[in-house]
Amino acid sequence: MATITREKFDNIIEIKNVTKVFDGITAVDNVNLAVRRGEFVTLLGPSGCGKTTLLRMIAGFEMPTSGSIFLEKQDVTTVPPHLRPINTVFQKYALFPHLNVFKNIAFGLKLKRIPTGELDKKGRPIYRKFTKDEIAEKVERVLKLVNLEAYGHRGITGLSGGQQQRVAIARAIVCEPKVLLLDEPLGALDLKMRKEMQSELAAMHKNIGITFIYVTHDQEEALTMSDKVVVMTDGAVQQYGTPKKIYDEPANAFVADFIGESNILSGVMKKDFLVEFCGTEFKCMDKGFGKDEKVDLVVRPEDIAINAKSGALKGEVVSTVFKGTYYEMEIMTGDYQFTVQNTVEFTPGQTVWLSVEPDGIHIMKKLKTVNEYVGEIISENTVRLCGGDFEFMPGETVYERGDEVKVKIPFDKIELTDDETDGVIGANVTQTLYKGSYYQVQVYTDDDNDFFIDTVDEWDIGDRVGIRIDPKDLTVEKTANEGGAVADTVADTEVWDGE
Numbered sequence: 135m136a137t138i139t140r141e142k143f144d145n146i147i148e149i150k151n152v153t154k155v156f157d158g159i160t161a162v163d164n165v166n167l168a169v170r171r172g173e174f175v176t177l178l179g180p181s182g183c184g185k186t187t188l189l190r191m192i193a194g195f196e197m198p199t200s201g202s203i204f205l206e207k208q209d210v211t212t213v214p215p216h217l218r219p220i221n222t223v224f225q226k227y228a229l230f231p232h233l234n235v236f237k238n239i240a241f242g243l244k245l246k247r248i249p250t251g252e253l254d255k256k257g258r259p260i261y262r263k264f265t266k267d268e269i270a271e272k273v274e275r276v277l278k279l280v281n282l283e284a285y286g287h288r289g290i291t292g293l294s295g296g297q298q299q300r301v302a303i304a305r306a307i308v309c310e311p312k313v314l315l316l317d318e319p320l321g322a323l324d325l326k327m328r329k330e331m332q333s334e335l336a337a338m339h340k341n342i343g344i345t346f347i348y349v350t351h352d353q354e355e356a357l358t359m360s361d362k363v364v365v366m367t368d369g370a371v372q373q374y375g376t377p378k379k380i381y382d383e384p385a386n387a388f389v390a391d392f393i394g395e396s397n398i399l400s401g402v403m404k405k406d407f408l409v410e411f412c413g414t415e416f417k418c419m420d421k422g423f424g425k426d427e428k429v430d431l432v433v434r435p436e437d438i439a440i441n442a443k444s445g446a447l448k449g450e451v452v453s454t455v456f457k458g459t460y461y462e463m464e465i466m467t468g469d470y471q472f473t474v475q476n477t478v479e480f481t482p483g484q485t486v487w488l489s490v491e492p493d494g495i496h497i498m499k500k501l502k503t504v505n506e507y508v509g510e511i512i513s514e515n516t517v518r519l520c521g522g523d524f525e526f527m528p529g530e531t532v533y534e535r536g537d538e539v540k541v542k543i544p545f546d547k548i549e550l551t552d553d554e555t556d557g558v559i560g561a562n563v564t565q566t567l568y569k570g571s572y573y574q575v576q577v578y579t580d581d582d583n584d585f586f587i588d589t590v591d592e593w594d595i596g597d598r599v600g601i602r603i604d605p606k607d608l609t610v611e612k613t614a615n616e617g618g619a620v621a622d623t624v625a626d627t628e629v630w631d632g633e
């Protein structure tokens with residue numbers, strides 16, 4: 135019994151500091167993730183955020199540029215796909231059209247060799263094929279799991295898209311992988327079939343008990359099916375948690391925006407448990423922010439109370455749409471337009487009042503993931519950005535003088551110097567925030583750009599500093615506007631800054 139409990143809470147997969155770079159593009163950026171045995175984990179994020187690349191590295195179809203992948207505590211980073219106890223279901227079913235359903239599912243089993251438990255004269259394990267009866271029994275069992283019991287003899291081409299995808303899933307699970315990877319497996323189905331298959335897949339996962347790692351860009355699908363959701367953007371994990379946690383307590387404005395309907399605003403924490411937004415102070419449940427710290431905050435449409443008599447914010451109804459069980463209304467209050475959901479309808483033009491209870495407001499740190507700027511190539515290893523010339527390590531890409539490039543510098547790779555002449559450019563400290571084990575310092579350069587720096591040194595607001603960056607810590611990439619005009623403006627990487 136003790137073993138079962140331990141196994142249940144074991145991490146079956148551990149991804150440690152995994153990065154994948156394709157031709158200078160970082161598809162997956164230092165991802166760390168642990169998946170527990172038997173969980174249904176979904177990788178969720180917008181197109182191009184690196185979900186498929188991460189999945190393909192777990193499967194073994196891609197090798198990480200750096201970092202390691204562990205399966206049941208064994209490092210499998212360089213193990214080829216066919217030697218990993220992992221199977222993948224793709225969006226395109228890739229079934230054999232000339233074989234019937236039974237034979238499609240049996241295909242992998244026929245190739246498989248299993249140890250007999252005996253050893254040959256040299257002490258090597260002896261393998262055998264599955265018998266016909268064993269194959270029939272296994273195929274029948276999975277046909278039942280995917281609700282296709284009577285379909286074994288049917289041809290593939292006559293099946294609906296949903297049925298074909300069920301055959302593909304049956305084929306993937308019949309060999310009893312420890313982990314099943316599913317890459318947008320319902321993407322090719324129409325909406326009705328997709329909904330049906332979602333609940334079937336969730337039920338199937340419960341019945342089989344193997345670990346599922348599922349990729350989708352559909353947040354509703356992710357929230358309804360998964361035990362845990364990994365929200366990704368720009369190759370990085372923004373949040374990993376249960377659907378409820380991610381919905382109720384988004385880690386940042388990007389997650390809040392991506393998951394569910396939300397009103398995201400900029401606000402200022404006046405003090406613990408008191409935030410100001412839309413020119414009004416609201417009680418909230420959050421504390422530990424700096425006094426007058428700018429924050430992002432999210433208020434879900436269903437958490438806003440609306441009535442015609444009194445409340446915290448006065449507004450006017452802009453539009454109203456009936457959504458089946460509630461009305462979704464757009465309410466203009468000053469400069470901000472709130473989305474509000476309520477079972478009572480208020481009509482366009484009507485004056486209304488909005489209120490929010492403290493637990494309906496969720497405060498988040500401002501989101502910014504990396505310092506990113508547009509620069510100009512000055513020489514083969516020098517780039518001009520924010521009014522200074524910084525050396526970088528060119529790598530294999532050939533640049534020409536005048537090329538416009540995107541330059542990224544992680545927060546923890548910028549050195550602030552006491553004496554500004556020791557730095558390449560000068561700046562003033564505008565904000566400093568203690569984050570448990572380090573300070574996040576914001577500086578404003580003489581060239582009117584912001585830099586964020588993670589440092590163990592304490593700086594004071596108003597300090598004059600120099601900025602130095604080790605050449606190896608500047609990531610320089612060509613922009614689409616290659617060879618274009620000089621640009622020294624900031625391309626701020628805040629995915630959403632609430633302004």
Ligand code: ATP
Nearest residue numbers: 156157159161180181182183184185186187188351
């Ligand atoms: P989608 O939902 O559109 O499939 P995704 O989140 O799965 O997107 P990926 O397919 O992992 O994203 O791609 C992440 C980034 O890596 C993209 O910029 C993509 O163009 C790039 N990329 C992926 N595979 C390759 C490759 N083989 N060669 C070059 N670039 C690649």
